[in-house]
Amino acid sequence: MEGLNLDGWLPIRVWQAAGQWQVDWCWFGDARLSQPFFGDAVEQALRLPFNQAFRRQTPLSVLDQWRQQSPGLLPSAFIFHASRCGSTLISQMLAQLNDHIVISEPPPLDALLRNAMPHADRSMALMGLMSAYGQRRRGVEKRLVIKLDAWNIGELALLRECFPDTPWLFVYRDPLEIAVSHLRRPGMHMVPGMIGPSVLDDGLPFSGQEDFVARRLGRLLQVGLERCHEFAGLTVNYAELPDAMAGRLAAFFELNDDQRRQVFAMAGQHAKQPGQAFAGDSEDKRREASSLLRERVMHWAQGPYEALETWRVGRHQC
Template sequence: MELLSFDGWLPIRVWPVDGQWRVDWCWFGDTPLHQPFFREAVDDALRLPFNQAFRRQTTLSALTEWQAQSPGLVPSAFILHASRCGSTLISQMLAQLDDHIVVSEPPPLDALLRGDLPDAERGAAIVGLLSAYGQRRRGVEQRLVVKLDAWNIGEWPLLQTCFPDTPWLFLYRDPLEIAVSHLRRPGMHMVPGMLGDCVLEDGLQFEGREDFIARRLGRLLEAGLLHCRDSAGLAVNYNELPDAMAGRLARFFRLNDVQRQQVFAAAAQHAKQPSQVFVADGEDKRREASALLQARVQTCARAPYEALEKLRGA
């Protein structure tokens, strides 16, 4: 039987159909993933005439078959985070390096992590998926860094089982600043009913957006704290950025002296909107916070934040 080749192709969607999981592939060729988010890279690739004319869909088993035929890079680091706290800045800084593949919040990974497959099958599919992302499509890649969605902190034990030797960090920020950001423009995990089952659910009624966001943020920080303590995660505060990429984060990502200089090419840009200049906004966000939001954040999220700070300074 002739083996299929997926050279230049990446999985862009994984979903169940009548109980059978399918994989949608898109041709990227040797184009690097330089966009702030994987979904933006997919949007760009789908505009190519080739991808408008040709599509490939396979069963889930194609992921493990392709891994066996062409093993990709094993993840060298995972970035988990509390959202709106600098994780995209870190991933964009690393994306400046030619020998790094940086995959930022790929929806297929979230679909598998929170899917209903048996653990063994799900784990094999996750390993196969990241092997597909870790293909050396340009021939110079040496490291694969994966940034997850914020709510995937709940699935960290499964991911760690798949990659027990891969180091990881948990990035967070003053919870009041995160909460204000979500009040301005809520992420999907901060909109009731949009995300579905995840670690952020507490099953309780909420009173207004401030209450909902603060409680979810508290659960997110609690999960990050728990796994940092139990699984040797590196706790990193937003206020360390970007300077930490020349210090302890450079050591974490094993950057050499030249790479430490290269990553700072992205530090002055807005991470999510690279055409804009970055402007620190923490003070503005704290001033903007209403008394109600301050009270809810103090009740729901301040304690795990302070515990993370204590852990970081230990």
């Protein structure tokens, strides 16, 4: 470990070659991660001449070595979500804060969460990865917020083992509106076989895209509900945003009065397409939904959604 120096470098890929796990690193220097997704930040960084000329690959064990040599911030919050439901808006609002590191859906995290690595090795790698993302590259960082991929709700228990004190929330939305969004432009988890085995699999045959999307969405909401009951997660409905960032979400993320004002600097922008104005589309999506999609969503996803609403309202009243 002597002489190890990864200042300014972040893990961008975790992969296996010839039975050995490796890490690809990219140099970010002190650049802030303000893009909607970590992949966007990586794509931009890889255009730098330095990163085109130099590559850095290490064994997976280096993650733990770097954690011991240079411990980063522990995660202060995990954001789980049902997809297309406002989680990116939350992460982008937090990314406005200079003392926050916000990592949104980093592929290395998903790779570590969903592999057959021995449990102890995987846990060590996860803690090392978080420490790498939590490095104070600019010297002012105080909090690390991680937004996970939608299907990672299935791996919440493993993250809780590694980070038992990190609070988490689950963001969701009316399932018909989510389903319409995925029929317009399917997410990875709504394309059969694209993400590999996950907690969203139910092993049943499906009869068309509407049925597949509705079933996967119902499964996602159901698992989210079960994890909320098991691990006392905070539930947030899309309809509460962005106003909740001035209220109960501000308390959840421990924002002071000045930070509460700062996060609303981008609330009027489209979260996934910065520079474009945000416009609510719930009514448009509901009008667009076919009768078949409505029937499939009602059958597979409406029950878990209503149960989540009951849980959320009940927790509000506690």
